[in-house]
Amino acid sequence: MPAVPADPALRRTAMIQPNHSPSEQEKDAKRLQRAASAVLYTALVAVALWTMRTFIPAVVWAAVIAIALWPAFGWLERRPWLGKHKLLLAFSVTAAVGLLFVVPFAIVATEAGREARDMIHWFQDVLRSGLPMPDWLNRLPTGSRQIASWWTENLAMPLESSPAVQKLHGANFIAMTRHFGSRVAHGLIVFGFMLVTLFFIFHAGSKLGEQLLAGSRRAFGSEGATLARRMADSVRCTVVGLVVVGLGEGALLGIAYGIAGVPHATLLGMLTAIAAMLPFCAPIVFLGSALWLAAQGSMVAAIGVAVFGLVVVFVAEHFVRPVLIGGSTRLPFLLVLFGILGGAETFGLLGLFIGPALMTILVVLWTDWVR
Template identity: 30%
Template sequence: MNLKDGNGFAPSARRIVLLLLLAGLAALGYAVLHLFLVPVAWAVIVAYVTWPTYRRLRAMLRGSAVASALLMTVLLTGAFVVPMLSLIVPMTRELTGLYQGVANYLANSHHQLPEFVAKIPWVGTWLQDLLNQMASDPASVRVQVADWAEQWKSEVGQFVGGVGRNATKLGFALVTLFFIYRDGEMMLNQLRAALWPFLGDRLDIYLLAIGGMTRSVVYGLVLTALAQGALAGLGYWAAGVDAPLLLAAVTALVALIPFGTPFVWGSVGAWLLVMGNTVAGVGLLLWGTLVVSWVDNLIRPLVISSAARIPFLLVMFGVLGGLAAFGLIGLFLGPVIVAVLMALWREWQAEQVAVPAATRDPTRL
């Protein structure tokens, strides 16, 4: 009995060779394309969230996929790039003024903490001793300020390099976005055809979980972060802080991480109290607690949990774990992975419920 094929290989050996070839090609493909995976992931997320708008635009243009994809990409480019460019100059000016103000305050003469701050156990005494040390040795303060300036120069250089790299990635993401708009339906059909033999009816469940979680995370994280940044910026402006626009942008970025904004507006409020601006400091702390954090503590969990039907605690773990594992894109990939795991769990539970009770009785022989 001959178990070999026409080339002299047994079927099992042929499959092993084929798997090794596929694994080698996959490794080579990753080596070539891994630099573009993050821009492609961003493009897929943006395309999915904005797909209803794109379909309406394509209908207005009588079904022209190329024209609608190009116009949609141009509109999104303007929505991303124009605000960034318009904020660079005022934020740079505010950053310079903020740094100079802090340096001048630290280098000046003796400072006295407000009485209610100085009476805080341990903290008040420590802060007052620190200020007294600065006042008694201004030369060391100037040296420290100079060291900070050198560190800032280095960090600014790294930041500029990072901006350049991110701008390049943004360009690749926008180019990819055009082709996803133009050929997205064909790509999705090919993906479904490739995965259907392995997943069957489960494929629709997983795609639905991925889509729902992506949409809810975008709305729950990005929109609430923008709302928190705007509200916090209003509080900074009302409190008379020197750089409200810069601090609002920082607050919006930190707000992408759940429960991260108190570290920004809380620090600014504490600084105002140390500076002696008691009314402004207390007002900002109250504004942050009652208004800014209200968005984070109430609206974000409602938007994410209700849309994805997943406990917000799991979503938060997915956000933080994804951020640690994948970087900024992990803010979205982490919750999506959690959503697929939850879909698997619910499917398994449904199968267990469908099994007759007799077959599940551990005492039955």
């Protein structure tokens, strides 16, 4: 029991003062308030995310690009002259990112427009007279008879009366065209909002990164801040691995196209680089080029392009890309592969970067659990 003061005046003062220790009812009320606040905050965040659900892909793309470029942007931001003009710096970097995406597609569209007239004439001739079967198909060791029979029944005759082409009637073609046009329009809208979001992220500068780390540290402790850094490193390494390997494959195969005599070798090398940024998509381009060479009768060049492309893709996909993606984040090769392919299957193109980050979380949690 507390000691009672000997002085009567002090005794009366102690009796008047209330007991400041919280009662059980006050503790229960505070717990209820905290639970209600958590429910309210969760509901508000859910409603806000649902409201901006259409623009979430643009925000995530902007975050991925910002994470990948953050070291370079931070270096520019620390320069004396650029640091005083953050608005101009953010606009310049965002414009450079936009041009990096727009210029290759503009080149592809320009080249396609130049070749469109010849392609239309070729397609009209094929509709009237059919597509002759290449001679090399008759020299195949197996299956040449079956392939020749199918080709004669479906492609050698005028394609206007071909059973294979009649299935692609006007209604289906119009529906496919509308669907493709809507997807292109949606992609352009997402791209525009991505650039706007990226500009504001860069304009916020290093303060935004500090706030995100402080929020992670306050919500999850020091482990949460460390995990956020590891996830950012994983996303950055994934972007570097995909982009650098894609550009390398495109450059090597572009040289091979030029040596083999494939027309528009530079354009095809650019398309190969874009396709190589997606796992196992580069063979679509270089095998198509090899088939074109074979159809022209250049069997040696076709085999050379196909073999060289398969070697380049095998080395890049199985050795270079896993090292670039998993080296800094210490991810095993199998988890890198699962993260890229599983993420792409689950989340689309964004999954290429989200997947390895999720695998990084898995490795960190496992390491902390067995420690």
